[in-house]
Amino acid sequence: MKIEDEIKSTIPLDISKKITLNILYTQNVITDNFNEVLKPYDISGEQYNVLRILRGQKGNPANMCLIQERMLARTSNTTRLVDKLLLKNFVTRNVCPENRRKIEVQITQKGLDVLKELDPKVIAHDQLFSKKLNTEELEQLNYLLEKYRN
Amino acid sequence: MKIEDEIKSTIPLDISKKITLNILYTQNVITDNFNEVLKPYDISGEQYNVLRILRGQKGNPANMCLIQERMLARTSNTTRLVDKLLLKNFVTRNVCPENRRKIEVQITQKGLDVLKELDPKVIAHDQLFSKKLNTEELEQLNYLLEKYRN
């Protein structure tokens, strides 16, 4: 469906406007779908993101700053996000002995297990959309998005 | 900047994953920028959206259902969103005499004035990004996003 139809626009839209709306709307569709994937596991999209970052650390602890800078969306509540994960025993949290201002956050085995179970579903989610385009189109879309943003 | 660099990914990403992240991240960049545009006017992005929809009604009142279905993001708080606009005298709200279940929401002159002042800034915002692509690339990006989503 064209973006004008999705938002039931009464007037024809400029191409610049169409693209802005299209990106915003497509992101909503992706996020809604992804939340459905996560729902049975009782973690939010942002919580998933933190776990993913922690796994990427391959055993090394991550401090709050590091988590924050690797997240997609700038979030001002890394503390509270980690709190939630701690309650579910998906992470551990300790004061860094070398620099007591820092907090060392690590993913637990339970956290790793949840991610492992989610992995195939996350891949399927990504592909649910991308399978509609061929390889060349996918590369082109990726290229255009980066050019558009920078 | 490539999306892998933006999120400081330690591992190479599959094209499907790159596109998902790219769309999410690009949306964040657009939204952050748009919020900056709106900041001096003390309205949120969602509130702007409602005003835009109401203006599109060209004098006809809109009920809550209509507003909801024309919004980009499905939101469960159209009531509270309209409440906020009412406090600022950007809209009026009345019970529909034909069907007392419905609420008629209309934009006020003050609301129209704010939108008019915002119009050039919103256009500039859209073009800030789209000017990095030529016409052909813009059409292609729009086409690919729609194909990707459907």
Added chain:
DNA sequence: AACAAACACTTGTATATACAAATATAAAAA
């Protein structure tokens, strides 16, 4: 007419997010 179902909207609750201020620690400067 009485009852049930559908509709349009509102409200409560829990959680999320944005922004600014506060706290604690470490490093640098006087």
Added chain:
DNA sequence: TTTTTATATTTGTATATACAAGTGTTTGTT
């Protein structure tokens, strides 16, 4: 050494959002 500045994280407050339940109104069925 004391003071200042920078760094890392937490907390408070206001607002936003998601989801489910609640209220009032209209429509349809018996």
